[in-house]
Amino acid sequence: MRTLLNIQKQLLPDLIDVFRTRYRILHYVMLTGPVGRRTLANALNMTERVLRAEVDFLKEQGLVEIETIGIRISESGESLLLDMESVVTELFGLTDMEDRIRQAFGIQQVIIVPGNADDAPLVKRQMGHAVGQVLRKHVQPNDIIAVTGGSTMAEAADQLSRTTAWKGTWFVPARGGLGESLEFQANTIASMMAKKTGAQYRLLHVPDNISEDAYQSLMLEPNIQDIVQHIRKARIVIHGIGDAMVMARRRRVGEDTVRILQEKGALAEAFGYYFDKEGKVVHRTLMLGLRLEDIQGMELVVTVAGGRSKAEAILSVLRFGHQDVLITDEGAALELVKHLP
Incomplete structure (x- = not known):
């Protein structure tokens, strides 16, 4: 896994940045529970426009759910975060x-x-x-x-x-x-x-x-x-x-x-x-x-x-x-x- 990550860092640095961003969004939502877009954008120091695009992608993948009270992580999202832990510490x-x-x-x-x-x-x-x-x-x-x-x-x-x-x-x-x-x-x-x-x-x-x-x-x-x-x-x-x-x-x-x-x-x-x-x-x-x-x-x-x-x-x-x-x-x-x- 370490070798693969090192290769990705060199050949696909943009992909690594995307990975970090989406991980931060999922992790924040998991820890805070339902959260509004503006609050989430401010907490992660992101523009609402960029955040909206990322949240829409995560929703399409079934990783978050959007409700009237805010964005909530799904069971699939929680499961994915657990799988990502060892990769994230390395990343x-x-x-x-x-x-x-x-x-x-x-x-x-x-x-x-x-x-x-x-x-x-x-x-x-x-x-x-x-x-x-x-x-x-x-x-x-x-x-x-x-x-x-x-x-x-x-x-x-x-x-x-x-x-x-x-x-x-x-x-x-x-x-x-x-x-x-x-x-x-x-x-x-x-x-x-x-x-x-x-x-x-x-x-x-x-x-x-x-x-x-x-x-x-x-x-x-x-x-x-x-x-x-x-x-x-x-x-x-x-x-x-x-x-x-x-x-x-x-x-x-x-x-x-x-x-x-x-x-x-x-x-x-x-x-x-x-x-x-x-x-x-x-x-x-x-x-x-x-x-x-x-x-x-x-x-x-x-x-x-x-x-x-x-x-x-x-x-x-x-x-x-x-x-x-x-x-x-x-x-x-x-x-x-x-x-x-």
Whole structure:
């Protein structure tokens, strides 16, 4: 397949461009559901005239359906997209980057979706879709799956659906709340994932960043002890990665702590820990939920983060290690490979 694609790139470059365009249209429609032509054209940065011609072609092939509420992908279109996945990663030059990153950091699997989440919000939805695929592949009956918060994780929750694989599964938050938008908190995402899959869930109703006295007091509460022990039994964890300074401000840490993070060169934050460029932990947030030793003992750790601006933070956490699956985007991956030998 690789040889054929290389030949096509050289002899039929226009055909490759058409392939990319039609794939982007089908993929967007699949992720968003019924969508109007104008919205679709704006999202894909295409003129309505060009888009109309492409949509008409896809309709003739039975790949999309046009309804009063918008353009919807057909069953044939969904089936074709699944068949195209391996070709698309090769076509966009993602396969080689996946292999390089996987080998450099000893990761079981690397999934790179096309695009840059900094520029196109749709890319987060693509990463969320990939999270769903990974979970469906690895979930086992009666699993406990811990999840963190964030906009990409919210997209992942939205992409899940009911199958028999989720029987007896529990979704739990990996940590408390940040006191920010409710829809992006770990509690909300755990409950969304459970409702989408028909699984069960438990919630942790405590702040994320607490004092030593508050921590010790809360850990004496039987109900808190019970849920924390349940969370720490998780076999799978799905977590995002944040920019260290951005996350410090969102947690409203003191100026002294911010100064310490800057002095120690903190670049990334994940599950309450701050990492420098070498992947060393330089600070931790006192919180209820998963601890570093819990993460290190997990059977499956899925890391989800994208956007060119997140590349340094992703690299920092990858150097720390203990990831089994990395789901990222083209924007971040292009920056990551620049740091590889």
